[in-house]
Amino acid sequence: MSALQGKACIVGIGNTPYRRGTDGPVDTSLRIELEACEAAIADAGLRPSDIDGILPFYGLSIAEVLAVNLGVEDLKYQATSHVGGAGPGASLANAAMAVEAGLASHVLIPGGWYGFSGRRVRQIIVQDPHTMSGGMNARDFYFPFGLTAPVQWFSFVARWHMNEFGTKPEQLGAVAVAQRKHAQLNPNALMNGKPLSMQDYLASPMISDPYRLFDCSLEADGGAAFVVTSLERARDLPQKPVKLLGVAQGQPYPADDLVGREDVFQLGQTSAAPRAFEMAGITPQDVDFAEIYDPFTFQVIQQLEEMGFCKRGEGGPFVEGGRIELGGELPVNTHGGLLSEAHVLGMNHYIEAVRQLRGEAGERQVENAEIGIVTGFGDFGDGAIAVLGR
Amino acid sequence: MTREAADYHKPLPVMEGMTKEFYENCSRGELCFQRCSGCEKLRHVPTLRCARCGSWDWQWSASTGRGKLVTWTVVRRPMHPDFADDAPYAPAVIELDDGVRMVSWVVDCAADDLCAGMPVEVVFDHVTSEVTLPKFRRVTS
Numbered sequence: 001m002s003a004l005q006g007k008a009c010i011v012g013i014g015n016t017p018y019r020r021g022t023d024g025p026v027d028t029s030l031r032i033e034l035e036a037c038e039a040a041i042a043d044a045g046l047r048p049s050d051i052d053g054i055l056p057f058y059g060l061s062i063a064e065v066l067a068v069n070l071g072v073e074d075l076k077y078q079a080t081s082h083v084g085g086a087g088p089g090a091s092l093a094n095a096a097m098a099v100e101a102g103l104a105s106h107v108l109i110p111g112g113w114y115g116f117s118g119r120r121v122r123q124i125i126v127q128d129p130h131t132m133s134g135g136m137n138a139r140d141f142y143f144p145f146g147l148t149a150p151v152q153w154f155s156f157v158a159r160w161h162m163n164e165f166g167t168k169p170e171q172l173g174a175v176a177v178a179q180r181k182h183a184q185l186n187p188n189a190l191m192n193g194k195p196l197s198m199q200d201y202l203a204s205p206m207i208s209d210p211y212r213l214f215d216c217s218l219e220a221d222g223g224a225a226f227v228v229t230s231l232e233r234a235r236d237l238p239q240k241p242v243k244l245l246g247v248a249q250g251q252p253y254p255a256d257d258l259v260g261r262e263d264v265f266q267l268g269q270t271s272a273a274p275r276a277f278e279m280a281g282i283t284p285q286d287v288d289f290a291e292i293y294d295p296f297t298f299q300v301i302q303q304l305e306e307m308g309f310c311k312r313g314e315g316g317p318f319v320e321g322g323r324i325e326l327g328g329e330l331p332v333n334t335h336g337g338l339l340s341e342a343h344v345l346g347m348n349h350y351i352e353a354v355r356q357l358r359g360e361a362g363e364r365q366v367e368n369a370e371i372g373i374v375t376g377f378g379d380f381g382d383g384a385i386a387v388l389g390r
Numbered sequence: 391m392t393r394e395a396a397d398y399h400k401p402l403p404v405m406e407g408m409t410k411e412f413y414e415n416c417s418r419g420e421l422c423f424q425r426c427s428g429c430e431k432l433r434h435v436p437t438l439r440c441a442r443c444g445s446w447d448w449q450w451s452a453s454t455g456r457g458k459l460v461t462w463t464v465v466r467r468p469m470h471p472d473f474a475d476d477a478p479y480a481p482a483v484i485e486l487d488d489g490v491r492m493v494s495w496v497v498d499c500a501a502d503d504l505c506a507g508m509p510v511e512v513v514f515d516h517v518t519s520e521v522t523l524p525k526f527r528r529v530t531s
């Protein structure tokens with residue numbers, strides 16, 4: 001058993017409304033991150049000055065700026081992992097180590113952006129291509145050939161899988177349709193009130209073949225945050241703690257070149273998931289629900305395979321027939337995910353998992369939810385995974 | 391096909407270090423990859439040190455320039471404005487017979503005609519006086 005199993009827990013969660021369009025200023029992410037932080041700290045029954053560790057998301061507000069706005073005068077621990085959307089999971093591992101080692105007591109993990117009203121991906125790729133995944137490799141060896149955006153590079157992998165295993169558009173569609181169904185039960189989802197049928201999915205315009213419009217996540221304005229502390233400290237706090245049972249990170253190799261890998265389907269999750277399951281002492285069969293980082297539909301299928309929920313090549317059939325819908329064998333992205341709730345950097349996946357394990361998910365509650373997983377996926381496949389339990 | 395930089399409005403590599411050498415080789419009509427002097431392994435994209443054997447010594451080695459198409463995407467809605475007039479276009483991954491893979495572009499082939507395993511060979515597109523991009527065309531024979 002790992003030294004970290006069951007030692008840390010999430011005791012506070014908070015999020016802003018998720019929107020496409022915002023009234024206030026949108027110059028940096030700071031305002032929306034702070035709104036989420038305030039909510040998470042209050043939910044934990046703490047004051048902002050009780051926070052003594054801050055683990056920011058790469059590229060957003062740095063710890064000292066968050067600290068000075070929150071009145072954290074004694075910031076004992078801060079760190080940022082440069083793994084894109086795998087950041088929240090990497091930070092959770094860091095937070096667990098920090099509280100277990102006594103480096104900090106109340107660790108805040110924030111994230112949020114004006115992903116719709118602020119600078120959008122289509123502007124960043126023109127203004128600062130070297131800051132995108134792959135850095136200078138992508139700038140010098142991908143961009144000149146018109147490979148400039150996530151929807152394009154991940155559609156490479158989707159087609160590779162289709163060529164090799166016969167994965168079908170309707171199977172990508174099954175992910176979009178399932179998650180959209182879940183969003184109908186989530187008032188904070190951007191796609192609440194907008195159901196999606198398979199016909200709608202197949203009729204949606206092609207963006208970067210094989211990816212259609214509804215294969216893509218929803219750029220949005222939104223922030224979310226959570227607070228981590230020790231199980232011991234949690235006894236004095238108001239919320240029922242959600243325990244961290246296992247956590248791991250992993251990287252594909254080489255991480256910074258999507259197309260040069262010996263194993264083209266390898267993800268960070270390929271090695272991270274078995275490590276996290278082992279730490280938690282579980283197998284995939286023990287998982288009651290999965291909140292899977294979903295920048296595009298196929299990356300859900302691919303992570304399910306690489307985590308071992310099915311064999312490689314069987315992810316397409318796995319997601320069909322309602323298996324990943326609420327009431328199915330493995331409900332996936334019960335909030336709607338990045339595809340149908342909002343792209344809040346995968347922070348929203350943690351918020352949802354905690355709500356499920358607290359039994360506060362309302363109409364979309366997974367019955368008897370005891371163990372859930374949350375994955376993160378960044379850059380060209382960096383991975384993080386947390387196994388959470390009530 | 392030489393054009394002046396002023397007439398070419400798409401992203402270009404930053405011509406420094408190993409990137410500059412890679413594209414300068416293309417300007418001379420040679421697609422070259424790094425070959426490790428320690429273990430002979432070819433590699434792309436350029437790195438300082440051989441991850442396999444640890445050698446820092448390498449040389450540019452000319453590729454046959456022949457390979458096959460392994461995956462691609464057909465971009466219908468370009469995200470980058472400089473490619474707006476090119477849609478639909480198809481960034482592609484070419485696996486060279488030498489064993490390395492690279493991102494490129496298949497020219498003179500309609501998007502619907504692309505297929506996995508299609509044999510291709512390199513052609514050089516001198517997009518500016520400084521930069522030549524290695525692209526690929528279908529080998530029909």
Ligand SMILES: [Zn+2]
Pocket residue numbers: 426427428429430431440441442443444445
């Ligand atoms: Zn070597």
